[in-house]
Amino acid sequence: MVALVLNQGKAPFPGSATPTVKYLMIIMSRTQFGHLFNQINDTEKTYFSQNPDQFVTYVCNMLALNPDENVITWKIHDGQNLQDKSHENHGYWPFSWKGQDERITIDIKRRTWLTEMTKGRDVLTATENPIGYRNKKQFQDTRGYGHRLRGLGGLGDTMDDLANGSQGAIMEMRVMKKPIPYQEWKEQAISIFRYVRSLNDHTGVGATPKYKRANLKQEKHDREMAEAQEKRMKEDTTKRRMMNFWK
Numbered sequence: 001m002v003a004l005v006l007n008q009g010k011a012p013f014p015g016s017a018t019p020t021v022k023y024l025m026i027i028m029s030r031t032q033f034g035h036l037f038n039q040i041n042d043t044e045k046t047y048f049s050q051n052p053d054q055f056v057t058y059v060c061n062m063l064a065l066n067p068d069e070n071v072i073t074w075k076i077h078d079g080q081n082l083q084d085k086s087h088e089n090h091g092y093w094p095f096s097w098k099g100q101d102e103r104i105t106i107d108i109k110r111r112t113w114l115t116e117m118t119k120g121r122d123v124l125t126a127t128e129n130p131i132g133y134r135n136k137k138q139f140q141d142t143r144g145y146g147h148r149l150r151g152l153g154g155l156g157d158t159m160d161d162l163a164n165g166s167q168g169a170i171m172e173m174r175v176m177k178k179p180i181p182y183q184e185w186k187e188q189a190i191s192i193f194r195y196v197r198s199l200n201d202h203t204g205v206g207a208t209p210k211y212k213r214a215n216l217k218q219e220k221h222d223r224e225m226a227e228a229q230e231k232r233m234k235e236d237t238t239k240r241r242m243m244n245f246w247k
Contacts (some may be wrong), residue, residue, distance in 0.1 A: 001029050001036065001169070001196075002117075005124070006063055006110065009072040015084065017075040017103055020141065022151040022174070024074065027196070030170040032122035032153030033113075039167075052118040056111050067111040071124055075103035078142045104138060106148065125153035171196075 008024045018024055029036065038045065048055040060067040077083070085099030108124055116123045123129070126147035131139050139148050151172070159167040173192065180188055 001027070001171075002033065002059060002114075003063055005029075005033075006059070006065060006071065009070075009074070010065065011073040011075075015075065016073075017077045017084075019079045020076060020145070020148050020150070021072055021074075021106065022149075024072070025152075026173075026175040027192075028151060028172045028174055029153060030151070030155040030172055031159055032125055032127070032156055033117050034120040034122045035157040035159070036169055037117045038120055039169075049118045052115045055118055056114045059114055060110060065110060067114070068109055070106060071108050071110050071113050072106045075101070075105060076148055077103045078148075081142045104148065107138065122153045124149060126150055127153070127156065 004027060005025070008026065009021075022028055037048075048058075056067050059065075075084075082102040082104065084101045084103055086101045088099035089096060090099060113122075113124050121128060126139075126149045129135065129139055129147070129149060131147060140146075141148050141150075155170055158170060160170055162168050176188075
């Protein structure tokens with residue numbers, strides 16, 4: 001899951017933007033990562049807690065990421081409320097000026113996130129970054145939706161009780177196709193399981209699960225075509241019955 005966040009948080013190219021952070025996550029942990037770190041085996045937990053730099057190096061080297069860059073390198077535009085106007089020119093010489101990029105950068109470094117994780121904290125959460133006078137511009141969504149880190153680790157240390165007596169992290173599947181026909185439930189569940197497992201097999205992120213957000217426009221088109229065809233078939237049936245009647 002750590003690898004998932006870091007990979008999803010890395011923008012594909014400079015200037016990439018998203019409405020808010022949670023929109024980047026195909027699977028979002030509602031249990032905060034500091035608590036998840038505390039669930040690993042005692043040997044690893046003790047070692048990395050005493051040597052947090054080794055944890056940072058291990059994770060970032062595995063993913064070929066610079067630990068001193070932000071966890072989220074995407075710009076945040078609050079649903080296009082904030083625009084990149086740096087290419088715009090205003091006024092006339094000698095009183096001309098350039099526009100500014102209004103979009104927001106979430107200034108939380110990978111090194112900080114991973115280091116604090118070994119202390120049981122998740123600094124990539126709204127709880128660890130309460131909005132105040134000094135950070136309101138960075139964290140307050142301009143649409144009135146609250147914190148820009150809303151949702152991430154939002155349940156704190158809460159976990160679910162499992163059938164085997166252990167506890168499991170609470171995850172939110174965010175890019176599910178809607179609706180999912182019951183015939184596909186088994187394939188969906190197995191695909192998600194294999195994907196999450198691949199995140200923990202020390203080979204990095206595996207194949208993307210076979211669930212993607214539905215193409216609503218295409219689905220609407222297909223539904224309308226199917227309804228139109230059904231209507232034509234009913235009309236044809238009615239016409240044939242009428243013809244047979246008059247014969």
